[in-house]
Amino acid sequence: MRRESEVRIRCLGVLTAVMAVASLAPLPVAGQATPPAPDTWTPTRTPWGDPDLSGIWDFRTLTPLERPSELSGKEVLSDEDAAEYERETLRALDKDRRTSDGLTAEQDVRNAYNQFWWDYGTKLTEDKRTSLIVDPPDGRVPPLTPEAQKRADARTEALQRPAHGPEDRTVWERCILGLNTGPPMNPSVYNNNVHLFQIPGTVVILTEMAHDARIVLMDGRPHLPEDIRQWRGDSRGHWEGDTLVVDTTNFTGKTSFRGSGTEMHLVERFTRVGAETLLYEYTIDDPKSFERTWSAVIPMRRTEEPMFEYACHEGNYGMFNLLEGARVQERLAEESARTKSK
Amino acid sequence: MRNRFQGAAVAVALAAPLTVISLVSTPRGQPAQALQAPYQAPRTADGRPDLSGIWQALGTAHWDIEGHAARPGPVVALGALGAVPAGLGVVEGGEIPYQPWAATQKQKNLDNWLASDPAVKCFMPGVPRATYMPFPFQIVQTPEFVLMTYEFASATRVLYMDKPDFESPFDTWMGHSRGRWEGETLVVDVTSQVGDTWFDSSGNFHSDAVHVVERYTAMSPDALWYEAEIEDPNVFARPWKMSMPLYRRLDRNVQLLEFKCVEFVEELMYGHLRKQPNK
Numbered sequence: 112m113r114r115e116s117e118v119r120i121r122c123l124g125v126l127t128a129v130m131a132v133a134s135l136a137p138l139p140v141a142g143q144a145t146p147p148a149p150d151t152w153t154p155t156r157t158p159w160g161d162p163d164l165s166g167i168w169d170f171r172t173l174t175p176l177e178r179p180s181e182l183s184g185k186e187v188l189s190d191e192d193a194a195e196y197e198r199e200t201l202r203a204l205d206k207d208r209r210t211s212d213g214l215t216a217e218q219d220v221r222n223a224y225n226q227f228w229w230d231y232g233t234k235l236t237e238d239k240r241t242s243l244i245v246d247p248p249d250g251r252v253p254p255l256t257p258e259a260q261k262r263a264d265a266r267t268e269a270l271q272r273p274a275h276g277p278e279d280r281t282v283w284e285r286c287i288l289g290l291n292t293g294p295p296m297n298p299s300v301y302n303n304n305v306h307l308f309q310i311p312g313t314v315v316i317l318t319e320m321a322h323d324a325r326i327v328l329m330d331g332r333p334h335l336p337e338d339i340r341q342w343r344g345d346s347r348g349h350w351e352g353d354t355l356v357v358d359t360t361n362f363t364g365k366t367s368f369r370g371s372g373t374e375m376h377l378v379e380r381f382t383r384v385g386a387e388t389l390l391y392e393y394t395i396d397d398p399k400s401f402e403r404t405w406s407a408v409i410p411m412r413r414t415e416e417p418m419f420e421y422a423c424h425e426g427n428y429g430m431f432n433l434l435e436g437a438r439v440q441e442r443l444a445e446e447s448a449r450t451k452s453k
Numbered sequence: 454m455r456n457r458f459q460g461a462a463v464a465v466a467l468a469a470p471l472t473v474i475s476l477v478s479t480p481r482g483q484p485a486q487a488l489q490a491p492y493q494a495p496r497t498a499d500g501r502p503d504l505s506g507i508w509q510a511l512g513t514a515h516w517d518i519e520g521h522a523a524r525p526g527p528v529v530a531l532g533a534l535g536a537v538p539a540g541l542g543v544v545e546g547g548e549i550p551y552q553p554w555a556a557t558q559k560q561k562n563l564d565n566w567l568a569s570d571p572a573v574k575c576f577m578p579g580v581p582r583a584t585y586m587p588f589p590f591q592i593v594q595t596p597e598f599v600l601m602t603y604e605f606a607s608a609t610r611v612l613y614m615d616k617p618d619f620e621s622p623f624d625t626w627m628g629h630s631r632g633r634w635e636g637e638t639l640v641v642d643v644t645s646q647v648g649d650t651w652f653d654s655s656g657n658f659h660s661d662a663v664h665v666v667e668r669y670t671a672m673s674p675d676a677l678w679y680e681a682e683i684e685d686p687n688v689f690a691r692p693w694k695m696s697m698p699l700y701r702r703l704d705r706n707v708q709l710l711e712f713k714c715v716e717f718v719e720e721l722m723y724g725h726l727r728k729q730p731n732k
Contacts, residue, residue, distance in 0.1 A: 158499075285719070288713075313593060315602070422625065
């Protein structure tokens with residue numbers, strides 16, 4: 112499968128990049144336990160005077176979006192606990208791990224997509240946070256409104272039964288958006304890379320997955336008319352000091368990020384805090400879907416490794432197989448029902 | 454802007470002799486402006502011709518890059534709106550020099566157009582087809598990288614401007630692009646394309662050995678002259694070239710919009726695998 116072979120080569124590239132990145136600047140992050148070391152880095156600027164954020168950034172991390180329940184009340188881990196957490200997480204995720212009591216056939220087949228393909232990083236965020244969400248303080252996505260909960264339940268129901276059609280599956284299985292593309296971007300299992308381009312009046316956010324270029328217009332024009340909706344929304348940007356602020360609306364609602372709807376108002380902030388580090392923060396304001404606003408902070412590291420084409424739809428044999436499998440399951444169930452009634 | 458006026462002055466000075474030459478020797482399809490060359494685009498901060506902007510081809514190359522009369526379309530219900538308009542063609546010399554087997558294959562592709570054309574399925578169109586799909590594309594030009602992002606299928610490619618020795622480790626749908634400047638012209642060497650893309654909706658095709666050299670030259674503030682030289686020893690008897698103008702989109706508030714066509718082809722591709730009613 113083409114997609115897999117590209118991921119595989121990408122993985123090799125990224126491993127090299129990890130080894131090359133020796134030390135990272137400390138991050139001034141909301142909710143951080145220890146104060147950051149003084150930052151002596153002077154922001155570089157584009158020839159027209161904007162802070163220079165351009166280049167390829169890697170946002171892999173083991174820190175989950177939401178704080179795991181067993182770490183409830185613990186925003187940050189000690190160095191020792193962090194090392195233990197990283198070790199345990201990597202062990203639990205390891206698809207090549209073999210238990211002494213053996214695997215069921217189903218587990219074994221599931222592990223065929225083995226460790227070689229995954230690329231979720233090996234470390235927590237530099238400040239050892241236990242969740243990428245910094246607000247609300249419990250590090251969890253706020254409760255959904257009844258309306259949003261109804262949508263979420265319908266989606267879960269569709270995902271748990273044999274799919275009736277492609278619309279029952281996620282946008283990333285359908286190859287409409289990548290699984291870490293958002294907006295907002297969030298670290299996921301592989302291809303956690305984004306290339307930022309800057310020219311006067313325009314910034315482009317190009318995510319590796321799935322070759323999605325989000326064009327951020329910086330010329331002060333208003334958002335698209337309300338009736339023009341887009342999977343990745345409509346983005347406008349401006350500078351607040353040295354921070355790039357990107358304001359995105361006009362979502363379809365079909366993208367549904369953690370339960371968001373058509374009225375999601377997303378504000379993303381990109382601040383370069385060192386030669387090697389870009390701080391990416393976002394706030395989701397969608398009162399029709401969430402009981403309150405919520406925010407996450409994700410550090411991104413500069414990489415010299417190139418991004419490659421993530422052709423998803425062109426090789427989406429998964430969708431054929433998944434739907435065909437669903438129809439086979441139905442046929443078998445019918446046959447079995449017929450046999451019983453005889 | 455200053456450069457543009459300088460360019461205009463030079464153009465006036467040279468106009469008389471060049472007009473004579475262009476009347477005599479302009480090849481079919483190449484505008485006289487291409488020979489009068491001296492237009493200079495405004496410069497980027499690093500002193501290169503600034504080609505950034507939203508561009509689009511006009512004409513019928515996306516239907517058929519060779520010259521063709523108007524013909525009916527394959528979808529009866531679309532009537533006049535689905536018919537193929539005539540075009541003079543964009544292939545220099547008029548005809549693509551196919552090897553004999555490949556000419557037969559091209560005809561087969563045309564006969565089975567809807568079933569075989571990869572763009573029908575919303576696959577990324579490859580280079581050069583992405584350039585003249587009937588959709589805008591945007592050039593975002595920086596010194597190290599030039600991004601070309603296409604409205605059709607959200608296809609994108611990044612040109613490496615400072616890595617002439619960087620080979621792609623594998624083939625991709627949009628290929629591997631290395632760019633360089635030759636005076637006013639952005640030259641792009643496109644390699645490592647899969648053999649699955651076509652040139653148009655008339656079955657014109659290539660193999661995975663295809664090598665494309667593109668040339669983008671500003672003709673005026675609002676037009677680029679585009680050339681693509683095609684070499685593919687598996688399919689063609691010799692290299693050949695297509696060329697056409699690309700126009701700047703001047704619409705009020707123009708911006709690249711989304712055309713994520715995957716959603717629009719799901720019924721076509723997966724419809725036969727849907728759950729049927731009463732089952």
